[in-house]
Amino acid sequence: MYDTYIILIMSRKISKDKIIKAAVSVFAEKGFDLATMDEIAKRSELSKGTIFLYFEKKDELIKQIAMLSIPYDVVEETLSGKYESAEEMLYDFGKKFMDKYKDSEMRSLLMMTIGNKRRYEVIKSKLKSVCMDKIDEFFKKVEELSGVEIPFTLRRSFFGALLCYLIWWEDNPLDPEEYVRQLSKTVLMSVRRERGDARS
Amino acid sequence: MYDTYIILIMSRKISKDKIIKAAVSVFAEKGFDLATMDEIAKRSELSKGTIFLYFEKKDELIKQIAMLSIPYDVVEETLSGKYESAEEMLYDFGKKFMDKYKDSEMRSLLMMTIGNKRRYEVIKSKLKSVCMDKIDEFFKKVEELSGVEIPFTLRRSFFGALLCYLIWWEDNPLDPEEYVRQLSKTVLMSVRRERGDARS
Numbered sequence: 480m481y482d483t484y485i486i487l488i489m490s491r492k493i494s495k496d497k498i499i500k501a502a503v504s505v506f507a508e509k510g511f512d513l514a515t516m517d518e519i520a521k522r523s524e525l526s527k528g529t530i531f532l533y534f535e536k537k538d539e540l541i542k543q544i545a546m547l548s549i550p551y552d553v554v555e556e557t558l559s560g561k562y563e564s565a566e567e568m569l570y571d572f573g574k575k576f577m578d579k580y581k582d583s584e585m586r587s588l589l590m591m592t593i594g595n596k597r598r599y600e601v602i603k604s605k606l607k608s609v610c611m612d613k614i615d616e617f618f619k620k621v622e623e624l625s626g627v628e629i630p631f632t633l634r635r636s637f638f639g640a641l642l643c644y645l646i647w648w649e650d651n652p653l654d655p656e657e658y659v660r661q662l663s664k665t666v667l668m669s670v671r672r673e674r675g676d677a678r679s
Numbered sequence: 680m681y682d683t684y685i686i687l688i689m690s691r692k693i694s695k696d697k698i699i700k701a702a703v704s705v706f707a708e709k710g711f712d713l714a715t716m717d718e719i720a721k722r723s724e725l726s727k728g729t730i731f732l733y734f735e736k737k738d739e740l741i742k743q744i745a746m747l748s749i750p751y752d753v754v755e756e757t758l759s760g761k762y763e764s765a766e767e768m769l770y771d772f773g774k775k776f777m778d779k780y781k782d783s784e785m786r787s788l789l790m791m792t793i794g795n796k797r798r799y800e801v802i803k804s805k806l807k808s809v810c811m812d813k814i815d816e817f818f819k820k821v822e823e824l825s826g827v828e829i830p831f832t833l834r835r836s837f838f839g840a841l842l843c844y845l846i847w848w849e850d851n852p853l854d855p856e857e858y859v860r861q862l863s864k865t866v867l868m869s870v871r872r873e874r875g876d877a878r879s
Contacts, residue, residue: 510795512712590794593846595710597787607850610843631852632840632862639839640832643810646793650811652831662832 495533497523502540503547507584511541511591538599545595545602548588553579554613558620565625566663569637572617573659576641581655586645614638625667637666695733697723702740703747707784711741711791738799745795745802748788753779754813758820765825766863769837772817773859776841781855786845814838825867837866 501523505514516537520527534540553575562568580586596603618634640662644651651658701723705714716737720727734740753775762768780786796803818834840862844851851858 510710510712512710587794587797590790594787594790594794596846607847610847611850630861630865632858632865635840635843636836636862636866639841639843640835641839642842643835643839646796647807647810650807658832661830662836665830665832666836 494525494529497525498530498533498540499543499547502544503584503588506541506544506591507587511595516540541595542599542601544588545592545599546605548585548592549606549609550576550579550589551605551609551613554609554617558613558617562620562624565621566667568621568624569663569666570659573641573662574656577644577655577659580645580648583648586648589645610638629666633666637662640666694725694729697725698730698733698740699743699747702744703784703788706741706744706791707787711795716740742799742801744788745792745799746805748785748792749806749809750776750779750789751805751809751813754809754817758813758817762820762824765821766867768821768824769863769866770859773841773862774856777844777855777859780845780848783848786848789845810838829866833866837862840866 498519501519502514505518505522508514509518514537516527516530519540520530523530534543553572556575557568557572560568560571562571580589592602592606596606614634618629622629641659644655644658653661698719701719702714705718705722708714709718714737716727716730719740720730723730734743753772756775757768757772760768760771762771780789792802792806796806814834818829822829841859844855844858853861
């Protein structure tokens with residue numbers, strides 16, 4: 480009885496993973512609007528009936544994939560990390576960010592999610608909580624480590640520069656790691672100078 | 680004869696403007712994929728036949744609107760301007776950028792264009808020429824004015840921060856002008872410090 484239950488749970492998990500994997504690939508290729516549940520069923524090698532057990536409407540699946548595409552996990556992971564310096568923290572965030580989006584499907588999905596946020600309330604609020612509140616929390620920690628205030632525009636600059644890297648992934652003159660390394664330095668340059676000034 | 684020709688040209692221009700205006704509003708609302716030529720005809724108050732005189736396929740219209748949505752005009756205008764300082768140039772670019780995208784339809788279309796660039800070769804190359812070559816030219820002028828090199832990551836930071844403002848337009852804690860003012864200062868902060876150091 481117990482075994483049957485475990486098997487049921489496991490097979491459900493496997494089906495759900497299969498659906499999400501297929502949805503990621505179909506959505507990334509066709510866009511949220513042109514993707515069909517038929518195509519997702521076909522690519523997941525599951526019946527449409529099985530898919531509807533987990534996701535009643537395409538909208539439900541869109542929301543799930545949109546959540547997956549935003550850097551929520553990256554911010555959370557960095558927030559729970561231990562860092563010696565602000566630069567180390569920025570660099571580690573950037574590295575994790577690039578690691579998530581080196582996958583071209585994930586990049587496409589993030590762009591789509593941003594472009595579609597007006598149409599999905601849940602996407603909008605989740606994206607807002609990452610890009611506003613969580614990033615706020617993130618920079619509070621960076622400020623603690625650096626000992627100086629980081630202006631709002633500089634916070635945005637850091638995040639915006641990462642986003643720009645994704646848009647031009649293949650055409651960037653620097654590899655992701657070098658870009659993140661230089662970016663962390665550049666963003667903190669003025670801050671570090673201020674500290675140096677204060678100390679001297 | 681001459682008059683008839685002028686009238687013909689003018690009425691063509693009026694029709695084309697009407698189509699583009701309608702397409703902007705339909706595309707911004709429904710997205711490139713779900714928008715239909717029927718809807719665009721309806722909103723422009725022209726027949727579908729008239730529309731097909733100017734744009735043979737929806738793809739042609741998508742390209743035209745995509746071109747319109749990117750900040751090409753803003754970069755060009757700033758490049759032809761005369762500035763006393765790097766900060767003034769950055770600020771003026773930012774102000775023109777915000778002016779273009781204070782229109783919410785234009786913001787939606789830009790996000791869509793970025794999200795769809797892989798699917799349209801012409802969009803991709805135009806967007807690349809703005810975001811890479813033109814921005815390069817732009818920063819060369821900024822560097823001439825400031826007298827120091829502006830690192831690649833800092834260039835990206837400036838542009839990325841502007842892009843982030845668009846994504847969160849209504850939720851930004853600063854108004855566009857103040858944001859641009861602070862951003863121009865912040866981005867040049869380290870540069871100006873370096874100059875100060877060199878001079879002192």
